[in-house]
Amino acid sequence: MGRWPADARERLRRAAVELFVEQGFAATTVPQIxxxxxxxxxxxxxxxxxxxxxLFDGDEAPRLAARLVADVPAGVGPVELIATGLxxxxxxxxxxxxxxxxxxxxxxxxxxxxxxxxLRKRAALAAAMRAALLERGVDGPAAALLAETGVTxxxxxxDEWLDAERERPLGAFVDEALDALRGALARPAx
Amino acid sequence: MGRWPADARERLRRAAVELFVEQGFAATTVPQIxxxxxxxxxxxxxxxxxxxxxLFDGDEAPRLAARLVADVPAGVGPVELIATGLxxxxxxxxxxxxxxxxxxxxxxxxxxxxxxxxLRKRAALAAAMRAALLERGVDGPAAALLAETGVTxxxxxxDEWLDAERERPLGAFVDEALDALRGALARPAx
Numbered sequence: 530m531g532r533w534p535a536d537a538r539e540r541l542r543r544a545a546v547e548l549f550v551e552q553g554f555a556a557t558t559v560p561q562i563x564x565x566x567x568x569x570x571x572x573x574x575x576x577x578x579x580x581x582x583x584l585f586d587g588d589e590a591p592r593l594a595a596r597l598v599a600d601v602p603a604g605v606g607p608v609e610l611i612a613t614g615l616x617x618x619x620x621x622x623x624x625x626x627x628x629x630x631x632x633x634x635x636x637x638x639x640x641x642x643x644x645x646x647x648l649r650k651r652a653a654l655a656a657a658m659r660a661a662l663l664e665r666g667v668d669g670p671a672a673a674l675l676a677e678t679g680v681t682x683x684x685x686x687x688d689e690w691l692d693a694e695r696e697r698p699l700g701a702f703v704d705e706a707l708d709a710l711r712g713a714l715a716r717p718a719x
Numbered sequence: 720m721g722r723w724p725a726d727a728r729e730r731l732r733r734a735a736v737e738l739f740v741e742q743g744f745a746a747t748t749v750p751q752i753x754x755x756x757x758x759x760x761x762x763x764x765x766x767x768x769x770x771x772x773x774l775f776d777g778d779e780a781p782r783l784a785a786r787l788v789a790d791v792p793a794g795v796g797p798v799e800l801i802a803t804g805l806x807x808x809x810x811x812x813x814x815x816x817x818x819x820x821x822x823x824x825x826x827x828x829x830x831x832x833x834x835x836x837x838l839r840k841r842a843a844l845a846a847a848m849r850a851a852l853l854e855r856g857v858d859g860p861a862a863a864l865l866a867e868t869g870v871t872x873x874x875x876x877x878d879e880w881l882d883a884e885r886e887r888p889l890g891a892f893v894d895e896a897l898d899a900l901r902g903a904l905a906r907p908a909x
Contacts, residue, residue, distance in 0.1 A: 607903060608903055608904060645835060645838070645839060648835075648838040648839060648842055649835060649838060652838055670875055670879055670895070670896060670899055671899050671900075671903055673871075673875045673878070674871060674872070674875050674896060674899060674900045674903070675900075675903055677867075677871040677875070678868065678871060678900065678904075681863075681864060681867040681868060681871065682864070685860055685863045685864050685867070688863070689860055705860070706860060706864060707904075709860055709861050709864060710861075710864045710865075710868065710904065711904045711905070713797060713798055713861055713864070713865055714798060714868075714897075714900065714901045714904055714905075715901070715904075715905065
């Protein structure tokens with residue numbers, strides 16, 4: 530695909546987010562989105578399955594996670610691997626977009642169906658990380674635990690990042706969340 | 720409610736699970752369930768909102784989590800609290816029911832809508848644990864991280880428990896999962 534379709538995708542995305550904010554997600558229709566973007570509904574459906582998918586970036590996160598894991602040298606341990614992956618995601622996909630991501634979070638929280646879709650997205654990301662860890666020889670239960678923990682750390686850190694008064698890189702919040710969890714678990718459980 | 724309604728609820732639940740296993744979740748209707756249970760659809764809808772809810776126990780898990788946390792003495796730390804709670808859940812709600820829980824897991828995995836409902840159940844459980852930890856004075860990010868980690872440990876342990884050749888108490892798998900996570904996180908991340 531050339532330059533124009535990519536541009537159409539971004540115009541549709543912006544028009545949709547504007548309308549979701551102005552009038553709510555439920556009240557917004559695909560024809561309203563395409564009218565604002567100056568494009569046809571046919572073009573819309575070439576890029577997105579429905580208006581919900583506009584908010585979920587074609588779910589490239591699982592593929593991204595798999596690629597990130599593949600790029601890390603073989604000797605790197607699983608926790609370092611996850612920390613490195615989360616830092617790459619933070620720096621390349623989130624830093625500099627805080628206001629926009631905060632708007633997207635508000636839209637997702639406003640609608641039960643979107644919140645459910647978001648849970649599925651997180652589960653898919655955890656499944657991709659788990660598969661990547663298994664492929665590197667991490668055993669089954671440890672791979673499941675670390676993959677879920679990585680997703681937890683990312684989303685807790687993201688909320689802290691979005692809610693912080695002063696903007697700092699998301700990676701700093703990832704480190705703080707990982708350290709907090711580590712510290713809590715290092716104390717005896719009973 | 721007296722003895723009869725409780726009995727009706729259990730008869731409906733058993734009939735539904737039998738039919739889900741025999742002919743699939745999607746193909747099973749509420750009239751088929753009530754016919755097998757020897758009850759009316761009116762009775763069915765007094766107990767369950769729809770056939771999906773038969774599998775989710777009226778979602779009492781969040782209330783149970785809140786009660787468990789309230790029962791633990793004030794001086795107990797958050798990780799010990801979660802470990803204690805998971806042991807209570809394991810012993811009172813799961814041990815001795817392995818075959819049945821394995822059947823339920825198979826049904827849930829067979830249907831995308833049920834799997835999604837299961838994700839929402841896990842999120843609700845994490846939210847309840849998080850609220851209970853906040854109420855005990857655990858700070859925001861730590862409460863979120865530990866609540867999500869508790870849910871992760873429970874469900875990873877449950878898969879191990881269900882897949883193990885030899886039956887052991889679920890609590891033993893909870894301890895192993897918690898130790899595995901602790902061990903992995905204790906090693907330096909980078």
